Amino acid sequence: MSTPLIWIVIPIGFAGVLALLHNKPKLSSILTCVFTLGLVVLALVFPKDLAFVLPDQRIEIPSSLVILNRTVQISGESLTMVALLYAITLLWNLGNSVFKVSIWFNALSLVITALWVTVLSVIPFLYAALLIELIALLSVPLLSPRGKKTDLGLLRYIVFETLALALILLTGWMLSGVSAVPAASPLLLRASIMLLFGFALWIGAFPFHSWMPMISQTSAPLAVSLLLGLMQTALSVFLLTFLDQYAWLRNLPQVYTSLRWLGVIMITFSGLAATLQQNLARHFGYLIIMETGYSLLAISLTPQGGLPYLAMLLLPRVLSYFLWGWALSGIRQLQPEASFEQGSLSGLYHTFPLLSMSILVSMLSLLGFPLLPLFPQKQMLWLLTAQNAPETIPFVIIGGLVMLTAILRLFRLFIQPKGKKTSPNPAGEPAKLIVPIILMFIVMLAMAIAPQVILPRMLEILAPFTHLTLF
Amino acid sequence: MNISWLFIPAGLMLLAAEVNLTRRQWLVNLVALAVQYLSMFLLLTSVRAPSFALIKLIVGWMATLVLYITLASVGEFYAVKGPQRLSSGQFFRLLAGLFMIVFTIVFLPQIQSLFLMEGNQPLLLAAVGTMLLGLLQVSMISEPFYIILGLLTFLSGFELLYASLELSLLLEALFAGINLGLALVGAYFLVKDAEIEQP
Known part of the structure; x- marks a missing residue:
């Protein structure tokens, strides 16, 4: 028995x-x-040294498993991240039991999560590029179920992941003899550019973002929010692996500056693009882009102490994604013909008061609105950015303000009367849809009021990155 | 070792990729894909043991077979068409592909120094040329089948290049999984779209 067996092999077998x-x-x-x-529970209670002390003996669980001459290693310090990834899957599977997104949802979501855990655990870590490609291929049945024409956004997603695979593997090969190369070598510059380019393709950075709003529009909201949420969470941490492993990379000042500007461009662009959208479902793609921008901003502030805020953003962000996916799925379940086009959203509040408000709350939460769970972390990030990179602040403000405008425009649409006398949906919003929303509101509020209760545990995610936390 | 004969499979591989970029007849495209994997196998024997190189051939032909069985079984929607004259679009893609091949040949010495591969020119020419043609295909076409074909072409070029740089069993297994996965995804798209077109 070893940790990779427990959190990778057995879940795949169970799937x-x-x-x-x-x-x-x-x-x-x-x-x-x-x-x-x-x-999830096992990952949270497992001893960090992977040793169980019994009265008469001490049992140590190995942290690595050798597969085809390569190692997969899950140390005790990585278990918080493993717990978070499986907690996300648990939450969305609870959602799937209500909305029945796909008959393959349970099995595929479990395999995909196990593969994301492998991405973060495989040695050499550059092999993760192939696993990410496999994840993209496994996501296809969830994103484009039978009965729906193949979407161009999904094809672009697969194409970008394949290109990223080639770039990252080539970077890995270039860097294999890097210790013997001087710091100013053109080889390092070439490798850094290819690495950042590969990452930009993976995370859907501007201008490789177009597939995100497209699949958000055409695929089931619960499936999209799970897959993009898992991807964003795991890739944010995976980027830290690169910075932690390659000293030359984290010591290149241009790397942090590039990451910062990439993040800021994503924040500004997503806000501007969201204001122009005519379809509600597409907003999710832009929210994901904005949040990826914030992740990059936090990583770029690593030397100034930005990393803890990245770790503490992960959980509240996922809860907001879940709320969004739940609300949109709820509306689609009650109104199967709902297209989410702007014209059809008018007066939505009068028909589905709680579901429509959930959409706005999730968006405001992601924006970092006060009294919502992302506010404390984003406030600190804004402060750090203002202190260390004041030239980027106007762009961050513009991004936030235009996203707020998009949300207020939706709010106006939702509450405006339909013209004739409107009455709530005769069937109403069933309890099975409302109760989880209320519970989620309570959790989010608690997290916003007392972030010190739950979120410090999330800092354990950073424990494996010993070189980065030294900053 | 005399490797000049390897220019024959390298040329065949580029020709197959060029056919897939230009023509829109699925039977021709699948034959070209099978030829592409055969050429890849021959090129790989110069850097790998034949038993290892054979894995790529078997996986590639399995991927081709998956697509063939799917296309043959979805019926009249994907009927085999007879030889057709080149349309203006196909002519444009042909020229673009030729330009890419010429570009690769002209800049081969620079590419060689980039990948530190001084000896094996045919392998590098086939690998980089095929990758560029595959890239061209995925960027010019929006039909799922041809995008999958383009990705398989791109990956075969990349695998050829990477095989000469690193040998790892896990890597081989994952590449095999990705190739078969891409073929299965392509088959899934074909079946799904055919169901919508002819309910």
Whole structure:
């Protein structure tokens, strides 16, 4: 028994069992939720030194597993991240039991999560590029179910991930003999450019972002929010692995400046683009781009202490994504013909008061609005940015203000009367949709009021990056 | 070792990729894809043991077979068409592809120094040329089948290049998984779109 066996091999095997049970969705959902809950709890309570002390003996669980001459290693310090990834899967699988996104949702979400854990654990870590490509391929049935024409956004997603794979692997090969190369070598510059370019393709950075709003519009909101949420969370941490492993990379001042400007451009651009959108579902793509921008901004402030805020952004951000996915899925379940085009959103509040408000709350939360869970971390990030890179602040403000304008425009649309006397949806919003929303509001409020209770645990995510936390 | 004969499979590989970029007849495209993998196998024997090189050939042909069986089974929607004259679009893609091949040949010495590969010119020519043609294909076409074909072409070029740089069993296994995964995704797109077109 080893940690990769527990959190990678067994989940993948279990997903195989779930695939066999795909025509029994209820049983499959219950099994997935219980199993992922078990993985989350185990990851949280597992001793950090991976040793169990019994009265008469000490049992140590190995942290690595050798597969085809390469190692997969999950140390005790990485278990908080593992717990977070499986917690995300648990939350979305609970959602799937209500909305029934796809009969393959349980099995695929579990395999994809196990692969993301492998991405963060494989040695040499550059092999993760191939696993990310596999994840993209496995996501296809969830993003484009049968009965829907193949979407161009999905094709672009696969193309970009394939190009990124080539760039990252080539970078890895270039860097294999880098210790013998002087710091000012053109080889290093070439490798850095290819690495950043590969990352930009992976995370959908401007101008490689177009697939995100496209798949947000055409795919099931719950599936999109899970896949993009997992991707963003894991890739943010994976970028830290690069910076931690390559001393020359983190010592290049241009790297942090490039990351900062890339992040700021993404924040500004996503805000501007969101104001121009005519379809509500597409907003999610731009929210993801904005949040990736904030992740890059936090990473770029590593020498100034920005990393803790990156770690503390992860959980509240995921909760906001879940709220968004839940609300849109709820509306689509109650109104299967809902297209989310601007014209059809008028008076949405009068039909679905709580669901429509959930959409706005999730957007405001991601924007960093006071009294919502992302506010404390974003406030600190704005402060750090203002102190260390004041030239970027006008762009961050513009991005935030235009995103706020987009949200207020949606708010105006939601509350305006439809012209004739409007009445709430006769069927109303069923309790099974409302109760989780209320619970989520309570959790988010608690997190906003007392961030010191839960969020410090998230700082453990940074423990494996010993070179970065020394800053 | 005399490697000048390797220019024959290198030329064949580029020709197959050029055919896939230009023509829109799925049977021709799949034959070209199969030829591309055969040429790749021959080139790989110069840097790998034949048993290792054979893995790529088997995986590539399996991917081709998956696409062939799917296209053959979705019926009249993807009917085989007879030989057609080149349309203006196809002519443009042909010229663009030729330009890429000439570009690769002209800049081959610089590419060689970039990848520190002084000896094996045919392998590098085939790898970089195929990657560029694959890139051209995915950037010029929006039909799922041809995008998957373009990605398989791009990956075969990249695998050829990478095979000469590093050998790892896990890497081979993952590349095999990705190639088969791409073929299965392509088959999924074909079936799904055919179901919508002819319910």
